[in-house]
Amino acid sequence: MLRSREERLSRRTDAFVALLDDTDATLMDTIRATVIGSSDKIVESFYATLMGNPEAATYLSHALVQTRLRAALGRWLGQVFSVRSAEEAATLLRAQEAVGAIHARVEMPLCLLAQAARIIRRVITEELGRAGWDGITTANAVRIADDLVDLAIEGMNEAYLGDLMTSARRQQALQLVTAGHAFALECERMRTSLFQWHRGVLLGLWRQGVTPSPLAATDIALWVTHRAPLTLGDGPQLDALRAGMAALERAGAELLGTREAIGTPTEVGLAAFCSTAASSRRCSRRRPACPASMAASSACS
Structure with missing residues (x-):
């Protein structure tokens, strides 16, 4: 005692x-x-x-x-x-x-x-x-x-x-009190990082010669790689998060690939651009649907 x-x-x-x-x-x-x-x-x-x-x-x-x-x-x-x-x-x-x-x-x-x-x-x-x-x-x-x-x-x-x-x-005691607030702020920061990447992809679609930063170089990708395993642990949430990040990166790459193939929506017209993307989507129906094609078609719809 x-x-x-x-x-x-x-x-x-x-x-x-x-x-x-x-x-x-x-x-x-x-x-x-x-x-x-x-x-x-x-x-x-x-x-x-x-x-x-x-x-x-x-x-x-x-x-x-x-x-x-x-x-x-x-x-x-x-x-x-x-x-x-x-x-x-x-x-x-x-x-x-x-x-x-x-x-x-x-x-x-x-x-x-x-x-x-x-x-x-x-x-x-x-x-x-x-x-x-x-x-x-x-x-x-x-x-x-x-x-x-x-x-x-x-x-x-x-x-x-x-x-x-x-x-x-x-x-x-202070960490216990502030942990929830800190995590909420961290989520907002990651959401901002993802939005900035999304804006860069859209800007790259409309402007020839503009290459957005890869998703892997963003703060949210680094967080998913290094911090998420500590916060979420190994489980379905982390697997779903990683799969979503991979799908987003593939979708962005496919849209930019369409731009390289036929030009920007400004050059060929939005209708022609989306038609090409839709054709790629119809071709992809012959194989199992993937989140990338779904995200690409959603971006043009």
């Missing part, structure tokens, strides 16, 4: 306080002094490494780092390693949720956030390794520092994902 936001915050706060309580006070004070005292080095190394990532350059600039982010990261380190009570831990972790929401709104990639956390932990580990402790003490200090950083970043990531999920749900 999913916990509420406050329950998750309380769980992280308890974990933060338990970590402090389980750590030797002298060791914890030394960790605080080492990290906070080395915060300038940590910040410098952090941004030097991150700025070398081309993807990070989209969200960072030298001016932004110098004026705001450098000081902000230094304060963040001080806040994380200065917590001494449950109230301070809750305040810190609640602030991390606000930071995570900001990261989500600017659409910062999650992989970039993970890289940033890895850099922070690595640099802190390097600084703790220079403290002069024995191996066991150094390992404990590194584990404690990593846990503190992870608890702070956990709240960021949770808010980040929560904000993204909220945005995704809103987008899906």
